[in-house]
Amino acid sequence: xxxxxxxxxxxTASWMQIGVTLITQLTLxxxxxxxxxxxxxxxxxxxxxxxxxxxxxxxxxxxxxGFEFLRFGKKRLPELSKYLCSGLLIGIVMGIIQxxxxxxxxxxxxxxxxxxxxxxxRQAQLxxxxxxxxxxxxxxxxxxGSIGGILTRALATFGYFxxxxxxxxxxxxxxxxxxxxxxxxxxxxLQTGFIVAGIRIVADIPIYIDMxxxxxxxxxxxxxxxxxxxxxxxxxxxxLSITGLFExxxxxGARLLLTPFTGTAGLAAFSTMRTGTNVAMQGLHTITNPxxxxxxxxxxxxxxERSDKAFGTVWIVSISLLAPALVCAQVIVEPLYESWTRxxxxxxxxxFAALSASILVYAIAQPAIAIVRGNNLLNAQLLISGLTAAxxxxxxxxxxxxLGITGAGLGLLLAEIAANIGFRxxxxxxxxxxxxxxxEKPFYRSAISVCIAIAAMxxxxxxxxxxxxxxxxxxxxxxxxxxxxxxxxxxxxTERAKHMxxxxxxxxxxxxx
Numbered sequence: 001x002x003x004x005x006x007x008x009x010x011x012t013a014s015w016m017q018i019g020v021t022l023i024t025q026l027t028l029x030x031x032x033x034x035x036x037x038x039x040x041x042x043x044x045x046x047x048x049x050x051x052x053x054x055x056x057x058x059x060x061x062x063x064x065x066g067f068e069f070l071r072f073g074k075k076r077l078p079e080l081s082k083y084l085c086s087g088l089l090i091g092i093v094m095g096i097i098q099x100x101x102x103x104x105x106x107x108x109x110x111x112x113x114x115x116x117x118x119x120x121x122r123q124a125q126l127x128x129x130x131x132x133x134x135x136x137x138x139x140x141x142x143x144x145g146s147i148g149g150i151l152t153r154a155l156a157t158f159g160y161f162x163x164x165x166x167x168x169x170x171x172x173x174x175x176x177x178x179x180x181x182x183x184x185x186x187x188x189x190l191q192t193g194f195i196v197a198g199i200r201i202v203a204d205i206p207i208y209i210d211m212x213x214x215x216x217x218x219x220x221x222x223x224x225x226x227x228x229x230x231x232x233x234x235x236x237x238x239x240l241s242i243t244g245l246f247e248x249x250x251x252x253g254a255r256l257l258l259t260p261f262t263g264t265a266g267l268a269a270f271s272t273m274r275t276g277t278n279v280a281m282q283g284l285h286t287i288t289n290p291x292x293x294x295x296x297x298x299x300x301x302x303x304x305e306r307s308d309k310a311f312g313t314v315w316i317v318s319i320s321l322l323a324p325a326l327v328c329a330q331v332i333v334e335p336l337y338e339s340w341t342r343x344x345x346x347x348x349x350x351x352f353a354a355l356s357a358s359i360l361v362y363a364i365a366q367p368a369i370a371i372v373r374g375n376n377l378l379n380a381q382l383l384i385s386g387l388t389a390a391x392x393x394x395x396x397x398x399x400x401x402x403l404g405i406t407g408a409g410l411g412l413l414l415a416e417i418a419a420n421i422g423f424r425x426x427x428x429x430x431x432x433x434x435x436x437x438x439x440e441k442p443f444y445r446s447a448i449s450v451c452i453a454i455a456a457m458x459x460x461x462x463x464x465x466x467x468x469x470x471x472x473x474x475x476x477x478x479x480x481x482x483x484x485x486x487x488x489x490x491x492x493x494t495e496r497a498k499h500m501x502x503x504x505x506x507x508x509x510x511x512x513x
Contacts, residue, residue, distance in 0.1 A: 020173050020176060024176030024177065024180065025176070025275050026275075026340065027180060028176070028179060028183075029272055029275065031183050031184065033341055033342050033344050035183050035184070035186070036183070036189070038268050038344060038345070040189050041268050042266075042268040042271075043126060043130045043189060044189055045268060046130065047130050047134050047137065050134060051137045051138070051141070053245075053248045053249070054102070055141060056244040056247075056248045057094060057241040057244070057245065058094055058098075058145065058146055059149070059241075060237055060238075060241025060242070060243065061087070061090065061091065061233070061237045062087075062091070062149045062150055062153055063153075063237075063244070063373070064233065064236060064237030064240045064241075065083060065150060065233055066150075067374065067376055068083055068233070069083065069153055069154050069156070070156070070157055073157060074158065074218075077218075077219050078223075080157065080220065081222075081223050082229065084151075084154050084215075084220065085222060085224070085225040086225045086226045086227070086230035087150050087230060087233060088147060088225065089225040089230050090227075090231070090233065090234050091147055092142070092146060092147065094146060095141065095142030096142065098142070099135070099142060102131075102135050102138050103135060105131075106128075126189065129189050129190040129193075130189060132190055132193070133189060133193030136194055139197060140196075140197040140198075140200045140201055143204070144200055144204045148204060148207065151208075151211045151212075151215070152164050154220065158218045160214055163214075164211075170203070171204070171207065174200075174203045175196065175200060178199040179195070179196050182196070239378035239381070239382045240376070240378050242385075243378070243381040243382045243384075243386075246382070246385035246386050246388070246389040247385050249393065258396065258405065258408055261396075261400045261401060266405055269345045269346070269405055270351070270405045270408060272345050273337075273347075273348060273351050273352055273409075274355055277326075277352075277355040277356055280322060280325070280326065281359055281362065284314075284317065284322065284366065298310060302434060302436060307436065308489075310367070311367040311439055312442060314363070314364075314366045315442055315485070316482075316485070316486075316489075317363075318360065318363040319445070319446050319449045319481065322359070323449045323450065323478055324453075324474075324475060324478050326356040326359065326453060326457070327453050327456050327471065327474050327475075327478075329352075330457045331468070333347075334347045334349065348404075348406060350409070350461060351405055353454075353457040353458065354406065354409030354412070355412070356457060357450075358409070358416045360449075360453055360454065361413070361417055361420050361450060362419075362420070363450075364443065364447060365420040365424065367427070368420075368426070369423050369427075371426075371431065372384075372427055372430070375430060377430065380422075383422070384418075384423060384426070385419075387418060387422065388415040388416070388422070391414050392411045395408065395410060395411015395412070395414055395415070396411050398411075424438075424443075441488050442488050442489065445488060446485065448481050452477050452478055452481065453474070453478070456471075
């Protein structure tokens with residue numbers, strides 16, 4: 001299979017995974033709110049947020065060793081095998097340590113404080129159950145995430161990203177259907193946690209079998225792991241792990257820190273509002289993640305034209321798809337949201353607009369983020385992530401008491417703007433050092449679309465009686481800016497953009513005939 005075919009296959013699988021996740025999430029929220037009270041639902045979301053936060057060190061380690069695998073390539077299989085086995089050993093040790101820490105807090109500490117809730121009466125038992133669920137989820141992560149994540153990154157070196165993406169569709173389908181069936185059947189928070197963890201472990205059995213067969217096929221053999229080598233890799237990745245921790249503090253920590261101010265009900269409202277924007281972010285990642293190995297190759301070869309092509313692919317998606325979609329959502333989402341949440345969680349238009357704006361700012365920063373992360377510029381990542389996490393958390397402490405959960409959204413938006421500026425400055429310096437250029441004009445054209453979309457969303461909220469004329473005017477302005485951006489792109493970039501858009505499932509469904 002050619003590189004282009006693998007990329008299209010991987011992107012299609014990723015879009016299908018997002019489709020599965022979107023449909024099930026849209027179904028799960030009303031299900032949860034129909035069978036659970038808002039407090040139980042909020043605790044479930046707190047467990048998921050804390051689980052993501054606790055995996056930060058693991059994910060940083062996996063990201064670093066994944067780039068090492070790409071650096072070795074197919075020509076240095078013995079080194080790759082040694083790194084793989086040593087990395088698996090460290091991954092298992094880290095997973096066990098995480099389990100011990102959670103167990104210690106659960107049985108000897110205050111799990112309620114960790115989840116942002118006070119223990120009293122029935123609430124005490126519910127919080128204890130949430131702690132057990134957190135422990136069980138950590139067991140599933142040890143088996144499926146700590147080990148499977150490293151194996152997946154090793155296979156990406158041999159061009160199996162698309163195959164792993166299709167396994168991701170299978171896993172997403174089971175992982176999203178399982179809690180739905182459990183809740184409908186009357187499962188409690190504790191029972192649902194056990195069911196989801198069990199399904200995840202069982203679903204990964206065929207995936208593990210396939211991954212091990214592919215590794216043997218590519219000549220990757222089991223070698224005696226080196227604790228010394230694994231420790232050295234861990235120490236080299238520690239800055240990346242701390243960076244990931246800061247990133248998760250900005251994203252998941254924001255949710256957890258809301259509970260002291262707003263309770264689990266406020267957390268439920270904030271997290272539910274983020275569902276739509278999270279889907280938009282996942283859609284963006286289906287474009288950027290498959291491009292990462294290709295972009296790194298172009299940059300290391302100092303191929304300006306093909307690097308610009310990769311940059312242009314990301315920005316054309318932001319300009320032509322993401323910005324118009326989020327503006328349209330601002331117009332139509334409120335009645336859909338109220339029906340979706342059974343009227344139990346009120347719609348907050350300013351929060352939705354702030355979260356949508358954050359996604360747009362994040363989207364146009366993707367090429368710069370790819371350069372900084374793909375080249376393991378760890379000090380820069382740590383600095384930017386620490387700064388933006390501080391901005392996001394400060395926004396919560398300063399703005400939430402004043403503006404409620406809208407303040408948390410504004411804090412995240414300010415953090416994304418700071419991250420965009422920081423990553424772009426570092427990326428431009430790195431490119432200049434390598435004799436390459438940052439595509440200034442295309443970037444500013446994409447930034448204009450972001451500004452148009454943000455201004456439009458604010459006006460739609462302030463002038464609800466004129467939302468439809470405002471929508472029409474905004475679409476015309478975005479179309480004009482997209483056309484101006486298209487004129488800046490070289491032929492190679494426009495052909496790639498056409499090819500990428502035509503490969504999207506929705507486009508193929510509408511125009512296949």
